[in-house]
Amino acid sequence: MTEVTELSWPEADAPHTKEVLLNLGPQHPSTHGVLRLVLELDGEYVARVDPHIGYLHRGTEKLAESFTYTQIFPLTDRLDYLCPPSNNLAFALAVEKLLGIEAPIRAQYIRVLMAELARISGHLLITGALPLDLGAMTALLYAMREREMIMDLLEMISGARMHTSFCRVGGVREDLPDGFFPKIREFCDIFPNRIRDYERLVDNNRVFLKRTQGIGVISAADGIDLGLSGPNLRASGVDWDIRRDEPYEIYDRLAFNVVTRDEGDCYARWRCRVEEMRESVRIIEQCLDQMPDGPFQIDMPTIAFPVDKDRVHCSMEALIQHFDLSAYGFKVPKGEVYSAIEAPKGELGFYIISDGSPKPFRMKVRAPSFVNLQALFGVTNAHYLADMIAVLGSLDPVMAEVDK
Amino acid sequence: MSVETSLIRTLIAERFGEAIEELGFSHGVHAFAVPPDMIVELCRFLKEHPALRFDFLSDICGVDHHPEAPRYEAVYHLCSLTNKWRVRIKCRLGDPPRVPSVTGVWRTANWHEREAWDMYGIRFEGHPDLRRIYMWEGFEGFPQRKDFPLRGYKDKLNPFGAEGPPPTQPDLATKDIP
Numbered sequence: 001m002t003e004v005t006e007l008s009w010p011e012a013d014a015p016h017t018k019e020v021l022l023n024l025g026p027q028h029p030s031t032h033g034v035l036r037l038v039l040e041l042d043g044e045y046v047a048r049v050d051p052h053i054g055y056l057h058r059g060t061e062k063l064a065e066s067f068t069y070t071q072i073f074p075l076t077d078r079l080d081y082l083c084p085p086s087n088n089l090a091f092a093l094a095v096e097k098l099l100g101i102e103a104p105i106r107a108q109y110i111r112v113l114m115a116e117l118a119r120i121s122g123h124l125l126i127t128g129a130l131p132l133d134l135g136a137m138t139a140l141l142y143a144m145r146e147r148e149m150i151m152d153l154l155e156m157i158s159g160a161r162m163h164t165s166f167c168r169v170g171g172v173r174e175d176l177p178d179g180f181f182p183k184i185r186e187f188c189d190i191f192p193n194r195i196r197d198y199e200r201l202v203d204n205n206r207v208f209l210k211r212t213q214g215i216g217v218i219s220a221a222d223g224i225d226l227g228l229s230g231p232n233l234r235a236s237g238v239d240w241d242i243r244r245d246e247p248y249e250i251y252d253r254l255a256f257n258v259v260t261r262d263e264g265d266c267y268a269r270w271r272c273r274v275e276e277m278r279e280s281v282r283i284i285e286q287c288l289d290q291m292p293d294g295p296f297q298i299d300m301p302t303i304a305f306p307v308d309k310d311r312v313h314c315s316m317e318a319l320i321q322h323f324d325l326s327a328y329g330f331k332v333p334k335g336e337v338y339s340a341i342e343a344p345k346g347e348l349g350f351y352i353i354s355d356g357s358p359k360p361f362r363m364k365v366r367a368p369s370f371v372n373l374q375a376l377f378g379v380t381n382a383h384y385l386a387d388m389i390a391v392l393g394s395l396d397p398v399m400a401e402v403d404k
Numbered sequence: 405m406s407v408e409t410s411l412i413r414t415l416i417a418e419r420f421g422e423a424i425e426e427l428g429f430s431h432g433v434h435a436f437a438v439p440p441d442m443i444v445e446l447c448r449f450l451k452e453h454p455a456l457r458f459d460f461l462s463d464i465c466g467v468d469h470h471p472e473a474p475r476y477e478a479v480y481h482l483c484s485l486t487n488k489w490r491v492r493i494k495c496r497l498g499d500p501p502r503v504p505s506v507t508g509v510w511r512t513a514n515w516h517e518r519e520a521w522d523m524y525g526i527r528f529e530g531h532p533d534l535r536r537i538y539m540w541e542g543f544e545g546f547p548q549r550k551d552f553p554l555r556g557y558k559d560k561l562n563p564f565g566a567e568g569p570p571p572t573q574p575d576l577a578t579k580d581i582p
Contacts, residue, residue: 225510226511246432336492
């Protein structure tokens with residue numbers, strides 16, 4: 001809360017109430033990134049909130065128009081940087097639909113496994129960050145400890161802790177490394193107990209409950225009208241999960257519950273995420289049990305680099321294809337596709353228009369945080385300023401995704 | 405051609421006749437083309453019809469087909485949470501691009517339309533608060549148009565930009581069109 005400017009309201013007929021304009025952010029710890037909120041305050045109440053975004057705008061969509069499809073993967077990493085594997089998956093699926101191909105089953109399992117790890121990692125942050133916004137710091141430190149385990153697992157798979165860029169069109173970059181299975185099984189054994197720890201730490205905290213229950217209530221109809229998606233929408237009682245309702249990859253082979261709650265308040269949104277982490281662990285365990293052997297990449301030398309490099313060294317045609325693919329990328333047939341997945345923050349959609357060249361003609365990212373943040377308009381009216389922080393935290397926007 | 409496509413098509417044809425062109429079904433999405441003046445009516449119909457119930461607006465997206473004419477396009481993605489169907493509505497727009505706003509149908513359209521205005525200069529008529537959303541106030545031009553250079557225009561803050569003055573478009577400046 002950096003500066004306070006007084007507004008003069010000549011037409012105000014109540015002399016002792018004075019509205020003030022408050023500038024919150026862009027550098028403020030509780031705004032989760034570079035978000036600036038211009039608030040009109042009536043006493044302690046928020047009369048109007050106007051989020052100003054764009055401080056992190058990198059022009060992902062414009063850049064993508066000058067990149068080949070493979071080059072776009074690192075750009076998608078940087079959308080929701082808490083869960084890059086989900087973003088990679090969403091983009092790869094969109095391109096694969098345009099090409100009319102499907103990744104091998106093993107690759108699909110690896111992708112889902114990584115996406116669920118990412119979901120846990122994203123939800124862990126908010127599990128700790130919402131109590132932090134409300135003054136309880138401990139939970140975040142513990143959440144970060146477990147998040148570190150996920151970072152280690154992602155590093156084992158891809159070599160990178162955060163920006164994995166592990167998906168490729170038609171598969172994944174490499175097979176899972178040796179020694180990965182015992183490590184992730186260990187994580188799956190430990191983690192459910194840790195979730196119970198957070199619950200004991202936060203869920204019985206009376207201050208936290210008072211600050212979140214009944215605060216920022218969004219009804220189901222309002223949630224749909226405001227375009228909310230993901231846990232934010234499910235916390236309002238709308239039973240909608242793209243993983244179950246429009247299954248992609250191998251989600252139709254997995255058993256998991258879609259967590260919904262009816263209250264629609266900050267607590268419900270927090271609670272939904274905690275429960276979803278449990279479901280994600282279940283999904284990961286099933287992926288490990290069911291994961292078949294086989295190729296991790298599609299066998300199409302025009303789209304994916306051959307796994308067996310000897311082919312490139314011994315055959316002229318394979319060498320030409322390899323060169324072509326590295327230098328120019330692969331061509332995608334003319335057409336358009338909208339493909340959405342259930343990312344940790346909600347519906348992450350990629351709308352791609354292809355003109356038949358190796359670069360997309362237009363790529364639109366339907367970023368869930370962008371839409372979720374907008375709901376702040378409708379929700380925080382007639383709330384205390386301090387409660388608005390709780391609402392903002394519970395909507396869980398990631399500014400990198402908001403600003404694209 | 406699935407059952408749902410023919411249902412959606414029949415219902416739309418009953419209500420709107422020949423005005424709405426069907427673009428077929430691909431990758432799980434039914435696509436329709438609509439003239440700009442009918443967009444609000446069509447959206448309201450799709451949202452409120454008891455058999456369709458496209459109540460969730462996923463996305464509004466601007467497209468620049470430079471140098472084709474008509475140059476611009478607004479693309480709407482709707483989803484029916486009840487029926488699990490998706491629909492794409494495409495709306496070709498001339499230059500300068502104008503289309504009625506659907507903020508009266510869904511509140512979520514607000515920021516999507518602001519983004520399309522900011523990036524493509526598509527003017528959504530009837531929008532309550534059509535300001536730039538990503539670029540700063542006073543920024544000139546619409547950066548995602550195909551004729552806008554990737555690195556922007558050269559000025560004292562941007563030595564690597566393209567030569568030449570940024571296009572000033574007085575009729576499309578943030579001030580209201582008379």
